[in-house]
Amino acid sequence: xxxxxxxxxxxxxxxxxxxxxxxxxxxxxxxxxxxxxxxxxxxxxxxxxxxxxxxxxxxxxxxxxxxxxxxxxxxxxxxxxxxxxxxxxxxxxxxxxxxxxxxxxxxxxxxxxxxxxxxxxxxxxxxxxxxxxxxxxxxxxxxxxxxxxxxxxxxxxxxxxxxxxxxxxxxxxxxxxxxxxxxxxxxxxxxxxxxxxxxxxxxxxxxxxxxxxxxx
Numbered sequence: 581x582x583x584x585x586x587x588x589x590x591x592x593x594x595x596x597x598x599x600x601x602x603x604x605x606x607x608x609x610x611x612x613x614x615x616x617x618x619x620x621x622x623x624x625x626x627x628x629x630x631x632x633x634x635x636x637x638x639x640x641x642x643x644x645x646x647x648x649x650x651x652x653x654x655x656x657x658x659x660x661x662x663x664x665x666x667x668x669x670x671x672x673x674x675x676x677x678x679x680x681x682x683x684x685x686x687x688x689x690x691x692x693x694x695x696x697x698x699x700x701x702x703x704x705x706x707x708x709x710x711x712x713x714x715x716x717x718x719x720x721x722x723x724x725x726x727x728x729x730x731x732x733x734x735x736x737x738x739x740x741x742x743x744x745x746x747x748x749x750x751x752x753x754x755x756x757x758x759x760x761x762x763x764x765x766x767x768x769x770x771x772x773x774x775x776x777x778x779x780x781x782x783x784x785x786x787x788x789x790x791x792x793x794x795x796x
Contacts, residue, residue, distance in 0.1 A: 616702060
């Protein structure tokens, strides 16, 4: 049987297929933002593999062969994770997943849910298992803005899913248009948070004392 192991440059579509095949409970769009948040996090205890395991609740899924293990690591760590590290540079801003939805209740609810899960994923990746972090001022401000937008998204999703509430198609179309504008704000604030945290992380690494190695 031919090996399925993808190259380190596994595409987003290949990563999506892998997550579906391994029954990952976290959707692809939230995996992206979780990884990005963890890449920039000032928490020096995190690691790519720990973040990968967290997608399945802390333990990797069961594999039938070592090839399957290599496929997962190749796609998620060598592929997706490494691609996302480039967003630590100002010249490479992060982009949220784009989705065209109809001007219907379902369309509005779907878009609101997707954006909310992306924002929640970023915060979860940034904090990891920590309840609090000493974040730079710019990152703290960005998280405040993202929290306000997340609350609006949740409210819109709840209203769209409540069939007892009026929701004319023209008003839904206006709301979806507003969400597209909010998406640009989300992306800007996420990028500023990443840049701010990355600078702080690099400064911490530069300040760590180095011990003289023992030579044998």
